[in-house]
Amino acid sequence: xxxxxxxxxxxxxxxxxxxxxxxxxxxxxxxxxxxxxxxxxxxxxxxxxxxxxxxxxxxxxxxxxxxxxxxxxxxxxxxxxxxxxxxxxxxxxxxxxxxxxxxxxxxxxxxxxxxxxxxxxxxxxxxxxxxxxxxxxxxxxxxxxxxxxxxxxxxxxxxxxxxxxxxxxxxxxxxxxxxxxxxxxxxxxxxxxxxxxxxxxxxxxxxxxxxxxxxxxxxxxxxxxxxxxxxxxxxxxxxxxxxxxxxxxxxxxxxxxxxxxxxxxxxxxxxxxxxxxxxxxxxxxxxxxxxxxxxxxxxxxxxxxxxxxxxxxxxxxxxxxxxxxxxxxxxxxxxxxxxxxxxxxxxxxxxxxxxxxxxxxxxxxxxxxxxxxxxxxxxxxxxxxxxxxxxxxxxxxxxxxx
Numbered sequence: 285x286x287x288x289x290x291x292x293x294x295x296x297x298x299x300x301x302x303x304x305x306x307x308x309x310x311x312x313x314x315x316x317x318x319x320x321x322x323x324x325x326x327x328x329x330x331x332x333x334x335x336x337x338x339x340x341x342x343x344x345x346x347x348x349x350x351x352x353x354x355x356x357x358x359x360x361x362x363x364x365x366x367x368x369x370x371x372x373x374x375x376x377x378x379x380x381x382x383x384x385x386x387x388x389x390x391x392x393x394x395x396x397x398x399x400x401x402x403x404x405x406x407x408x409x410x411x412x413x414x415x416x417x418x419x420x421x422x423x424x425x426x427x428x429x430x431x432x433x434x435x436x437x438x439x440x441x442x443x444x445x446x447x448x449x450x451x452x453x454x455x456x457x458x459x460x461x462x463x464x465x466x467x468x469x470x471x472x473x474x475x476x477x478x479x480x481x482x483x484x485x486x487x488x489x490x491x492x493x494x495x496x497x498x499x500x501x502x503x504x505x506x507x508x509x510x511x512x513x514x515x516x517x518x519x520x521x522x523x524x525x526x527x528x529x530x531x532x533x534x535x536x537x538x539x540x541x542x543x544x545x546x547x548x549x550x551x552x553x554x555x556x557x558x559x560x561x562x563x564x565x566x567x568x569x570x571x572x573x574x575x576x577x578x579x580x581x582x583x584x585x586x587x588x589x590x591x592x593x594x595x596x597x598x599x600x601x602x603x604x605x606x607x608x609x610x611x612x613x614x615x616x617x618x619x620x621x622x623x624x625x626x627x628x629x630x631x632x633x634x635x636x637x638x639x640x641x642x643x644x645x646x647x648x649x650x651x652x653x654x655x656x657x658x659x660x661x662x663x664x665x666x667x668x669x670x671x672x673x674x675x676x677x678x679x680x681x682x683x684x685x686x
Contacts, residue, residue, distance in 0.1 A: 289352075291328035293337070296351045298326040299664055299676050299686050300344040315339040367414035368462035371453065374421035375468055387427040389434075389441050395420055396449045400572055403452055404611045410648040413456060424449050428476075443480035447473050447489055451572065454492045455613065458499055459652045470496045487513050487530040488571040494537045498544070507541035510534045526570040532561040533573040536583045540590065548591035555584045569610050578608040582618045585625075594625035601625070616642055616649045623659050632667035635659060636675055643682060650682040661686045 301311055301322075312322040316339055324330040325340075332340065341348040399420065403409050427434075427442040434442065450473035457465035470493040477486035490513030497506035514534040517527050539554035558580055567576035581604045588597030606618045623638035639659060643650055650656045663675035664686060679686050 287328070290325075290331040293332065293351055294326045294328035295665075295686075297322075297332075297340060297344075299679070300346055300351070301326065304344055306343075311340070311343055314343045367417075368457065368460050368465055370414075370418040371421065371457060371462065371465050372468075374418035374425075375465065375472075377422070387423060387442075389427065389438055389445070392423060392427060392445050393441070395423075396445050396452070400448070400452055403456065404569075404572065404574075404613065407612065407646045408648060409612070409646075410456075410459070410652060414460065417453065417456065420449060421453065440480050440482075443476045444482060444485060447476035447480060447482070447485040448571070450476060451488055451492045454496060458496065459649075461652075463496070463500060466496050466499070483517065484526055484530060484571060487517050487527070487534065488573060491530065491534050491537060491573055494534070494541070498537065498541060503541045503544040507538050507545070510538040510541060514538065525565050525568065528561055529565045529568040529570040529575040530573060532558045532565065532580070533570075533575045535561075536575070536580065539583060539587055543587045543590035548587065548593070551587045551591070552584075555580060555587055558583075567608060567610070572611070574609060574611045574614050578604065578606070579614060582606070582609070582614065582621075585618065586621050589621050589625045589628070592628065594628035598622060598625045598629075612646050612649075616646050616653070619645065620653065620655050620659065624655070627659060627662055630666075632663050632671050636663060636667070636671055636678075639663075639675070639678060643678060647682050650678070651684050657684050657686065660684055 301308060304311065306314075308322060309319050312319045315322070315336065317336055321330065321336075325332050325336075337351060338348055341351055344351075399413060399417070402412050406412055424442075424446050428446055450469040453469035454466050454473065457463075457469055470489065473489035473492055474486065477489040490509055494506040494510040494513070497503075497509060511534070514531045517531045517534070522528075535554050535558045539551040539558075542548075542554065543551035559577075562575065562577045562580045565576060567578060569575075581600065585597045585601045585604070588594070588600065601618070601622050604618070606615045609615050609618070619638050619642045623635045623642070626632070626635035626638060639650065639656065642656065650660075657679075660675050660679045664672050664679070666672075667675065676686075678684075
């Protein structure tokens with residue numbers, strides 16, 4: 285137990301030492317210990333006394349609790365958890381029978397479209413959206429459950445609004461660490477797509493469900509959902525470019541699912557099979573699924589990185605102009621894939637360059653994405669001192685937990 289505690293404290297002390305601008309000799313001197321003792325603390329070889337721990341915390345300008353626990357949270361990271369709780373309450377709170385009678389469907393549609401625009405384009409999308417989404421969920425649920433005066437067309441529009449909003453919430457909830465809310469949103473999007481009798485929205489909802497399953501480590505289930513959804517669109521794709529784009533997006537999810545199950549060849553074959561579809565559709569953002577030649581090329585990189593073929597993935601990445609993607613979510617994922625590939629090659633300096641580019645593109649994503657946290661932690665622990673120091677400062681700057 286003491287050994288594990290020593291390792292935990294050592295990791296936290298090393299992180300904050302790197303993030304500070306003080307040399308190790310200065311930190312040790314101010315804390316009243318020798319540099320060798322500090323070295324042993326950082327590597328988990330020595331468990332500091334309470335007095336030493338308090339002195340180190342004071343020198344590093346952190347609380348002793350932050351040095352004691354690898355899961356200690358800063359005040360500014362409490363908000364995502366609160367945001368997730370608020371979304372969950374909005375989904376599950378009871379509504380009275382007449383709650384939806386006064387809902388303005390045109391205003392609701394406008395608000396959902398605006399939320400999606402923010403999510404796909406704003407560098408501060410988390411802080412902009414999370415305070416607003418619970419009320420939008422409640423309004424949407426009111427429209428679904430209380431629209432007794434709605435016409436059949438209006439009821440269908442309410443279901444379409446719900447499918448679109450819940451697809452958005454699937455992604456937001458996932459990013460703020462609420463997998464339960466993400467799954468709930470994906471399930472409700474499926475139901476809304478079915479109730480709207482809208483094959484395209486149902487396909488979009490299946491794409492989102494597959495994403496939830498992938499994030500939860502259920503690659504086989506994700507592949508089943510994605511491939512079933514793509515097959516169901518089959519009869520429509522020849523004459524409908526939006527349906528073709530959705531089919532392509534589903535097949536790309538299927539390619540990543542195959543790669544995560546260790547079948548890189550099946551994953552590559554799917555990406556290659558999708559390339560002709562992307563040439564037909566061009567760059568398209570049907571129901572916010574972002575399909576086209578750029579996204580197909582990005583997925584080819586993802587497959588190679590997932591397969592451990594970092595050199596091949598990075599070579600492909602050099603040919604891609606990621607600014608062509610309309611979604612900041614996808615652009616960030618592409619940058620993180622490249623950083624992951626560089627880490628696989630132990631080129632930690634290049635990985636830091638990619639993470640710094642991610643900070644410029646969307647600093648809040650570095651705070652919320654577990655993949656980014658893992659990459660930063662790897663740099664802090666394995667890179668040479670100068671790179672590890674910059675990685676630690678970057679993590680501290682954006683509020684990423686390590």
